[in-house]
Amino acid sequence: MRRNSFFLIALALTLSAGPALAHYPVNLKASHNTVSKSPILLDGTISFAVYADFSKAKDQRSVRFALKEGDELNVEYLIVDAAPTNKLKSSQLPGVTITTPSGKKIVMKINERSPFYEPYGKKNYFFLSRISQSAEAGIYSITATAKRKSSAVLAIGRTETRGEYLEVGSSARTCPITLKNEDLISEGRANQLISMSEVEAEVCAAANSWIYRIGKKDGEEFMLTKDYRTNRVTVSIESGFITKVSVG
Missing domain, CATH: 2.60.120.380 (Jelly Rolls)
Incomplete structure (x- = not known):
């Protein structure tokens, strides 16, 4: 869980x-x-x-x-x-x-x-x-x-x-185990945020020292910088829950 x-x-x-x-x-x-x-x-x-x-x-x-x-x-x-x-x-x-x-x-x-x-x-x-x-x-x-x-x-x-x-683990809907000096977030680890609540995802990202930002929320898209950051996740939110995550 x-x-x-x-x-x-x-x-x-x-x-x-x-x-x-x-x-x-x-x-x-x-x-x-x-x-x-x-x-x-x-x-x-x-x-x-x-x-x-x-x-x-x-x-x-x-x-x-x-x-x-x-x-x-x-x-x-x-x-x-x-x-x-x-x-x-x-x-x-x-x-x-x-x-x-x-x-x-x-x-x-x-x-x-x-x-x-x-x-x-x-x-x-x-x-x-x-x-x-x-x-x-x-x-x-x-x-x-x-x-x-x-x-x-x-x-x-x-x-x-x-x-x-939050439980910690490697399965879906658990927060990934914290890694030391994680310069590149894998797609699999990032996707563990999917289906989490907005608060859960933000706290989980902070626990892993990931840069966290919201790209889209309830249909509204936000202006974002175009730089690519391998230690950053950009999330989409619908009705308070994460529906999509991208790294960069």
Whole structure:
């Protein structure tokens, strides 16, 4: 599937500064062990709860999310109050690092272990670290690295509304796996945008560092430059969905 929608509240996080917030679940798999293969949350201001389980030291899980200029970056690092993770010292818990669109690294330092009870799942959690600051426009990534068998929860965003994310893969209607230094976009990779929504296609292109532009929308054609760019996609849109993609 190219996207997932969530309609049931999975996690209510009680913040010290405000009321409970509903978060929609994303379960990271073993295949999400690199940023290039990680799912992409279309809007990082929407409340998501990202779950990661680790079976051994050095296991990694990653997730990406899009933010716009003027948005707030809100990320919280938590653990479930359950063995074995709740028995670990702070130095033994997974390390969590946020990478901004400009490449800056933000390490989520564990500076608390504040308990709270989540009534929907009837579970106890601990807050370990929280970050809230003005965001850069673009694609953020978070990577969690285990030091031993454990688990982690990453709460991203605060807006309580329907959330969607892009699956990553090589099949139709999934976002292509990110390649390093992709100077020439193949037709096959570009065509994976077909049938995506306008937002999905734009976020997917940004995640792959493709230049993205709209050539035609609902029958209206736009004036475009005649230069040929091998790292650019030009899309046609009908009723909010991509119907055609060309490279150049």
